Every structure is written in C-alpha cells, then in structure tokens.
Amino acid sequence: MELPETILAAIKQFSKLPGVGEKSAMRQILALTNWKISDLAQFGRAIEQLGALSRCRRCGFFAEEDKCTICKSEVRINAKSICVVESITDFLAIERSNQFHGSYFILGGVLNPLLGVGPQELKTERLLKCVLEEEVGEIILALNPSVEGDATCSYLKSVFPQEIRVERIGFGIPIGSNLDYLDPMTITKALENKRPM
C-alpha cells in the first residue's frame, strides 16, 4: 500500500529536521492532512519567512538591524568577554542561565574534517578580528564536550594571542550531552567551574 506522492514528498522534507525520524515525520504529516487549507497555508508561510531572517554581523545571532541587541549593548561589549558557542540553541541556553554578562560568538558548528568543516566554515577569522578589535581580555569556550568540540577548543586556543585568557566550561556538563538540553543550574555550575586552557 503506497502513500500518495504528495505525502511522501512532505515526509521527506519533514524528516530533514533534527531528531525527526521517518516514522514520526509520517505521523506529523498525516496529522497535517486533517488541517484546513487556510491553516496549512499559514504554516507554510511561517516556514518560508524563516528564509528572510537576517543575522547579526558580529555574533551570528538573529538581528533586525546589522547587530543584535546584545552586540549593540555597550555594557555587554565593554565586559571584554566573549563566549564562543556552537549554535543558536547553545547561545540561548547560556543566556537563559543569566550568569554570563559579556557577548557571544556563534561558530555554527565545530571542526570536523570528515564533514569538510574547517576553520573557514566556522568563521574563526571573523572571531579573531572581533577579539583583536575590541581588545577582548577573556574568551570562554562553551563548546559541547566531544572529540570535535575538544579539537575545536585546542585549535581556537592556538589562534588567539597568548595574553588573552582562554577558558573552557567543563565540570557539571555530562559527556555527550548538549547545552540546549541542560537546566540553567547545570549551566550555571559549568560557568562557575570554567578553567584556563
């Protein structure tokens, strides 16, 4: 028994989402087939508009103008402390903990030679430029603990000038976990226990 091509095509798109397998994609799409056409159109438009979002040219977060609200804040920039994260979800997780008062840089991933992710893909040059221009004194590497995360931290440590303090969050974060799924208390502990690299 084959499903109509329209449904198969929608399942294919849906299963591209992180954490969504083919089975759960099918369940969601079949549920959507019961929606009114006007609701489906609204759903489609909301997704389409995501493509028009603009990013902060300094840190990579979403921004209405050329910079996001954090990068526009003098207090946050004057803290001279940059927290380097892998993704927007990690950025939000740390921001939710309310323990960090500097600014951020979103790498967009970690080094992964097998997947062709090198320093250029991670915009490390832009990060270094930002660190030098703003005379940043402290860099906190809030990368998830993994082989790639560790390698990325070592690489970043090697490109920053030696007089800059480079620390990495560590204790309190379970191996193989993702910052996004941790509660604010665990993140607070991890920030408290950051250590020099």
Ligand SMILES: [Zn+2]
């Ligand atoms: Zn920004």
